[in-house]
Amino acid sequence: MTPDNAETYDVLIVGAGLSGIDAAYRLRERNPELKYLIVENRERIGGTWDLFRYPGVRSDSDIFTLSFPWNPWRGTKTMARGDEIREYLETTARDFGIYPHIRFATQVTAADFATDTDLWTVDLLADGQARTVTTRFLYLCTGYYRYDAGYRPDFAGEDDFTGQIVHPQFWPEDLDYTGKRVVVIGSGATAVTLIPAMAPEAAHVTMLQRSPTYLFPYPWSDPMTRLAQRCLPRQWAHDVIRYRNMVVTMGLFLFCRRFPNASRRLIRRLALHYLPDGYDVDTHFKPAYAPWDQRLCIIPEGDFYTEIANGDAEVVTDTIERFTPTGVALTSGRVLDADIVVTATGLDLIAFGGIELSVDGEAVVPGEHFGYRAYMLNDVPNFAWSVGYTNASWTLRVDLTSKAVADLIAHMRAQGYTRAYPALSGPEPASHAFFELNSGYIERSGGRLPKAGDRAPWQVRHNAIIDALDARRYDVTEEMVFSTTPADAEMENDHDIHA
Structure with a gap:
């Protein structure tokens, strides 16, 4: 780790869990020369799957959609144990050359974006020492709950x-x-x-x-999974199982929402x-x-x-x-x-891992901003936040987000832009909660999370199938503002004069 702004990265990824590993792969897939760094507060890879170690900890969505589409899951069971998932993440990071880019035991405390340089200055605590790095783009893969504390009501006596x-x-x-x-x-x-x-x-x-x-009871394994793995190449089998499971999960969700009484009766009969x-x-x-x-x-x-x-x-x-x-x-x-x-009283939700964000010294308050395609904030430049679905596998949206961020950065590099941010146009959208659940941990979050709008691209949809289809016609410029820092523009003009 180089202190005191001695080195500038193209992208700083915060978090080495599912989201962070996927982000690193997708960014370099689209931008092979990208210079990036991952900082992780914990001592090893895993995020959620390193933090939670209680008996029986496992995925609560199927592992074929929770794992990465670009690195097929090798097991046959529908769900996986927590230690299996963490080992998968560790192996993936090593096999795909991501591991050397990770700095462990490094906490991000604050980050400020300067519009005169179009750079983020990021404050870190590494091995107990305060340090800083600069980055052109800040990508937070920190999840949406506090790692240092869970929700814990006080009980009398x-x-x-x-x-x-x-x-x-x-x-x-x-x-x-x-x-x-x-x-x-x-x-x-x-x-x-x-x-x-x-x-x-x-x-x-x-x-x-x-x-x-x-x-809802769900099988540990099923015949179609075993048949696909036996008859098809590994990547093909993974793709077939992944899309089948995505459709089944979304179908169950939509059935429950459309026919609540029928779904009540079904669950009761089970x-x-x-x-x-x-x-x-x-x-x-x-x-x-x-x-x-x-x-x-x-x-x-x-x-x-x-x-x-x-x-x-x-x-x-x-x-x-x-x-x-x-x-x-x-x-x-x-x-x-x-x-x-x-x-087992729940999580304590928090945006951006509790990192204090600011633009030119002015604090970014998450609850005062709208989520753009569920991963950027209006008027916050060169910034993205990776967060998954609540009604389907986390990775389904995380991977869409990473590919969208990779496309955005590729567009900026190709056009010579140094700044990009979404901006509201027209009337402000009607706002509602970022997560459409009335669970206690959601309701307790208050204004700590960004808002969702009622129209594209400010909607935060909870439909993996529609989002996947929409991603195929994704317009990287929709309601986006691009610019070049004045310092860079002066350098280009000076170069033109001397040429």
Whole structure:
């Protein structure tokens, strides 16, 4: 790492997870001579898949759409474990020459764009020392939640609890839950993943939820995947499986949104199929909201239901009165005995990894800007943010974003532009939330995320198929402003005079 602006990069990528690795590949694919650097706050590659290490952690969307389209997934299962995904990312970065461009243990704290030079000055903390680099383009692949803290409500009396309280985002490596009574607070994807993994070894696991979540059983593998992998070349098979899974996932989402009552009945029948006769499905698995108003949770082969059916796990729908020395007292008067309490209470959303952005010293407030094609902000030059779908695989939109950014940079280089940014034209679009979900972690985010508009290109669509089709006719100049820094223009004029 070179300090004090000694070197300028064409692109600085922040984050070495799925988004960052994909960004590096797509940028160089389109711009082979591009000089780029990836900075990663953690000690190794992986992002989410290095951070979360709780039992059973896995993808909650199919791995063939979560993996990169340019590096086929070699496994046969529909979903993958967290350690498998991290290993895939590590191997990909090494095999495609990306790894040498990564600087680990390097945190970006702030970045300021100067319009007189058309450069970002980026403040870093590397090995505890403050440093700076400059870059022509800043590409944030930081996700949308805080890595240093999860959402953690305060519970009355928790200091009285004599057991151990654990948050899944910071799972202790030495936690032994064998033969222990475990209460998991929460009902989202983390909770329904943790419980089947812990139940076989724990004495008993209880999921304590305030309200139910829709759960959808999904097979670990399917015959078409195995047939395609056996009969087709690896890349062809990956493409066929990837597009098939994308269409199936989007079809399920659209069915749920278009026919909420029918989808409720379908999901309820699936629960009845897996759960014991007489189980109170409507109390514990009948949410008040429609399917996909909040994220639908996948349970492979119905494993969560299976643990309930065999008695190793239990669901309790209630609210917490207070913690006691030996467990959790509920509003109903029941007390859940516990040796370990897991607070699977959600994420704390934040834009741009908490980096303080500014243009000529004036702070960029995310909630005051519109998202352009879900990856740029109006009036913020030479900047992109990579964020995936909430209703489909993260990588489906991330890859579209990386290709769009690569095309934009190629256009700028070809035309000699040093600055590019989207600008609103005409009446300001009607605004709505960036993510179209009413989940708690979305509603808690307030104005910390950019806004979405009601018309192109300011819409933030949540439809991978339409976005993929639209990307084929993508116009890199639509509602964009391009210019050349005055300093560069003077240099060109001076060159013309002397010529």
